[in-house]
Every structure is written in C-alpha cells, then in structure tokens.
Amino acid sequence: MSDQQAQRFERGTDGPKVVLVGLDGSDSSLRAVAYAAGLARRQHALLAIVYVQPTLAASAALGVPVTGTTEEIAAHLVTEIREAAEQVKGIFEVRWEFHTFRGDPYNGLVTAADRLKADAVVVGASQQAGHRFVGSVALRLVKAGRWPVTVVP
Numbered sequence: 001m002s003d004q005q006a007q008r009f010e011r012g013t014d015g016p017k018v019v020l021v022g023l024d025g026s027d028s029s030l031r032a033v034a035y036a037a038g039l040a041r042r043q044h045a046l047l048a049i050v051y052v053q054p055t056l057a058a059s060a061a062l063g064v065p066v067t068g069t070t071e072e073i074a075a076h077l078v079t080e081i082r083e084a085a086e087q088v089k090g091i092f093e094v095r096w097e098f099h100t101f102r103g104d105p106y107n108g109l110v111t112a113a114d115r116l117k118a119d120a121v122v123v124g125a126s127q128q129a130g131h132r133f134v135g136s137v138a139l140r141l142v143k144a145g146r147w148p149v150t151v152v153p
Helices: 003-007 027-043 057-061 066-088 105-115 137-144
Strands: 018-022 046-053 096-102 120-124 149-152
Touching: 018 027, 018 105, 027 046, 027 120, 027 149, 046 066, 046 105, 066 096, 096 105, 105 120, 105 137, 120 137, 137 149
Parallel strands: 018 046, 018 120, 046 096, 120 149
Antiparallel strands: none
C-alpha cells in the first residue's frame, strides 16, 4: 500500500468508528440516541451526540434572546445524557461526546458529520406535518448520500 493510500480517510471500512446522532430533546431524538448508543457500544465506536442550535433571524429581529435559550437547552440535554450514562455505568460502557453547532438542523448535522468524520448518522423521525411536503432533515440526509443514515421512529 502506498503512503498516499494509507493516509486517505476511508469511511466505514471496518464498521463505524464514529456514530453521529442528532438530539433536539424530542421523543424521537431521544430514541435515536438510545439506538445510536447501542450501535456505538457494539461497534466500539465513539458516539457523537449533536445538538444544532437554531439561528432564527426573525426571532433575533424581534428581540427574542435565541442564543441564551438554545444554550440552556444544550446544557439541559448534556445533564440528561450524563444522568442516563451514569445509570448504565458498569453495565454498558459507551464513549460519547456532546457537540453543539449553530444553524438549521440539516446543515448543522452535515457540518458536524464532516468535521467529526462520521461513519454513520442516526436521527429521529420528524413529527412535523409540514415535512411530508417540504422534506424532513432525515430525508435530506439520505438524499445527500454521504453516510449511511438510520431514521428512528
């Protein structure tokens, strides 16, 4: 094997090394985290839990403090994750990291997957009715065709 081949990054050749999961606090995203944690545990992979902080221009224009609110949500999610990890400590060991990105959910998850060199992406199914017409984040990730995507109901 040449030096160039050895240095090139290749996703998923020996199973996933980084499993990325989107978390927004919804029931389906919490189920997605549980599913992704099991996958990461079985594959001895890193579980990268990602919360995308929305940037709402309209809210900012109206004077609504979006940044502070989303940071509170992120802190609350980290607390919930740590509590859940503590409950299964000694039974299941999963290496995990929590990351926050800013933007819309799709672009935030794409940025996260690229930066963290994700081998697999797990998201919860959207519960919003409008996504049947516009397209959900999960559908857009699948259409991007860059990672295996698992959608958890």
